Amino acid sequence: MLLVDDDPTVAEVASSYLRATGFVVEEASDGFAALEAAERVAPDLIVLDRMLPGIDGLEVFRRLRERSSTPVILLTALGSEDDRIAGLEAGADDYLSKPFSTRELVLRVQSVLRRSIGEFTPESVLEYGEFRLDPSAHVATRAGVELALTAREFDLFEFLLKHPNQVFSREELLRTVWGWTYGDLSTVTVHVRRLREKIERDPRSPVLLTTVWGVGYRFTMGGASDAVV
Amino acid sequence: MLLVDDDPTVAEVASSYLRATGFVVEEASDGFAALEAAERVAPDLIVLDRMLPGIDGLEVFRRLRERSSTPVILLTALGSEDDRIAGLEAGADDYLSKPFSTRELVLRVQSVLRRSIGEFTPESVLEYGEFRLDPSAHVATRAGVELALTAREFDLFEFLLKHPNQVFSREELLRTVWGWTYGDLSTVTVHVRRLREKIERDPRSPVLLTTVWGVGYRFTMGGASDAVV
DNA sequence: GCAGGTCTTACGGAACGCGAACGATTCACC
DNA sequence: GGTGAATCGTTCGCGTTCCGTAAGACCTGC
Known part of the structure; x- marks a missing residue:
């Protein structure tokens, strides 16, 4: 391309x-x-x-x-x-x-x-542990159970799954996920929170989507990482 | 040409x-x-x-x-x-x-x-569960019973059956099914509704043709999917 | 303890999807 | 040819969902 x-x-x-x-x-x-x-x-x-x-x-x-x-x-x-x-x-x-x-x-x-x-766009289905995310179908599941993610939440989750173990500032997320060049950063904060509510076992103490103080957020992906397929 | x-x-x-x-x-x-x-x-x-x-x-x-x-x-x-x-x-x-x-x-x-x-070769017949759709004859049946689909409804259903488990925005559907570059998107909404009325067990709570909020519509096809050909 | 960063909650507006109904047009049938 | 049924695209009002922002509480690092 x-x-x-x-x-x-x-x-x-x-x-x-x-x-x-x-x-x-x-x-x-x-x-x-x-x-x-x-x-x-x-x-x-x-x-x-x-x-x-x-x-x-x-x-x-x-x-x-x-x-x-x-x-x-x-x-x-x-x-x-x-x-x-x-x-x-x-x-x-x-x-x-x-x-x-x-x-x-x-x-x-x-x-x-x-x-x-024709049909052939690499059917990039993202998988991590019990999570599975299919962008073309717009379906995200945890252990086979569908997660009721909204459009924005889905976008955010998709981005994070594609860039695991990497810290992103709010500005960066706002730019890449939202496509904004400016805007209220708390928008990101809130959406991260809402996403945590749906993907974390205990949203109070996040394990997957963690905060890096003073820097941003990181989606942590354990050793066995088979992202692409 | x-x-x-x-x-x-x-x-x-x-x-x-x-x-x-x-x-x-x-x-x-x-x-x-x-x-x-x-x-x-x-x-x-x-x-x-x-x-x-x-x-x-x-x-x-x-x-x-x-x-x-x-x-x-x-x-x-x-x-x-x-x-x-x-x-x-x-x-x-x-x-x-x-x-x-x-x-x-x-x-x-x-x-x-x-x-x-390809007119001579028998047209491909789409099958999904109890649904059967014959494009050449322009006949759609559920469990052998003919569904009274109108032309547009048939086109829409055919397209969805050919691209299962994939979300399409209204705009995309308008372009591919209707052949319009742009137009009133509610046209799609209404036709989806009418189609649901005919193929869903309970049109009020769709199972097959579902809405993906803020994104579009998806025809969901259970596990065994042999759509093509 | 302080300051700046982060979390949580709540809220209003906007966008969205849905349902119903209406003309316009076409087709089938008499 | 004329009439009635059917299809199609559009419109409007309504209820719902989602999103972004604000404000206060909380936490972390110093």
């Missing part, structure tokens, strides 16, 4: 998350590099920012389409309906407006790939 | 994409040229814009059907008048509303061709 964005922050966050999901990600920061990279690696899918230095994203898109039928997802700043129409008009396969959550991006990517390739 | 559209931009983008996918594309920009070309090259498939200068696209469609059974995919502009021709659209093999993604077009083309070629 090829990711084209001139904003280093966006590129880094998005690509790391996509990689964690199991994709092989090539990056490019401008139009020329994008065209070159597309030629070189022949990606399954291209995620393309509309606003690019040098050549405009739409122009890049047209040139890409001249020579291949690779699916393209367009990213654009602040989603006005006009942009959306323009994007689809040009023939993009899907469209996403910034700021977006990484989960949203992954969902779109999988959706587009599912449509283009 | 024959592509009929008077908008040069659409024609160019679409045809180049189709060619990149491997199709041999003939183009026509108005009704007369379309009829002439259809006669001349005898295409496997015709993609026809509904809005054409001179003869209307629908009229062209009728005349085409008088002399051959070549599959036709109708392109429709958006607008209130779409509804009026809903019936005639049903006569087409598939239809797609503008603006559409080029990939979507290719997918529909492939799907229609697959259907028209």
Whole structure:
């Protein structure tokens, strides 16, 4: 997959998350590099920012389409309906407006790939101990029993399961899971709490989703870690 | 394949994409040229814009059907008048509303061709538990008893049976089942409700076709799932 | 004990899904 | 051709769920 964005922050966050999901990600920061990279690696899918230095994203898109039928997802700043129409008009396969959550991006990517390739998106079912999480079905279970997670809780849990034994600050979580660049950090706090309520044996003294004082939160995964499948 | 559209931009983008996918594309920009070309090259498939200068696209469609059974995919502009021709659209093999993604077009083309070629082989019959669904006969049964599904309900049910245990947003369903780029999402809601009324034991508390809050709908299929083929 | 960080609880607004009903349109049947 | 049934997409009101924020209590490190 090829990711084209001139904003280093966006590129880094998005690509790391996509990689964690199991994709092989090539990056490019401008139009020329994008065209070159597309030629070189022949990606399954291209995620393309509309606003690019040098050549405009739409122009890049047209040139890409001249020579291949690779699916393209367009990213654009602040989603006005006009942009959306323009994007689809040009023939993009899907469209996403910034700021977006990484989960949203992954969902779109999988959706587009599912449509283009057929069924084969790596059915990445996450498993840890008695936990099982199926993103495509949007089902999370503990020992076979379904956990009634809300959308946000699910997103958060998914992210943590994909990045175990790693500490994330509230800011980071807000950026990656929520897709916000700013916002009230207590939002994260509360959602962590609510999630604990549902996944911890004893929510009062968390074992899995622990607090790292002054830093953030960590999802701890014991020795035997078979995350991907 | 024959592509009929008077908008040069659409024609160019679409045809180049189709060619990149491997199709041999003939183009026509108005009704007369379309009829002439259809006669001349005898295409496997015709993609026809509904809005054409001179003869209307629908009229062209009728005349085409008088002399051959070549599959036709109708392109429709958006607008209130779409509804009026809903019936005639049903006569087409598939239809797609503008603006559409080029990939979507290719997918529909492939799907229609697959259907028209595979007509001789017995259509695949979907089975799940006591449900049985025969797309070619357009008949759905529960425990041998025929379910009185309407056309849309059937399409929706078919799609869900083919993609069990997977969540689809209303938007996705609108795109894949309805072939719309966008539209009123409550359309999906209502049809899901009507479908539930017919397939659920207790429509008030659905078991098969469940709502995933804030995400979409999921058709849940118990353990043994042999959906495909 | 203090200060800053974290947890808990509660609440209002917003989003969401549901149900019912309504025209418009089409199709089937007379 | 005309009439009635049926389908489809839309609209509106209602109840529910979820989410983000605020405020106070609690805890940790110093």
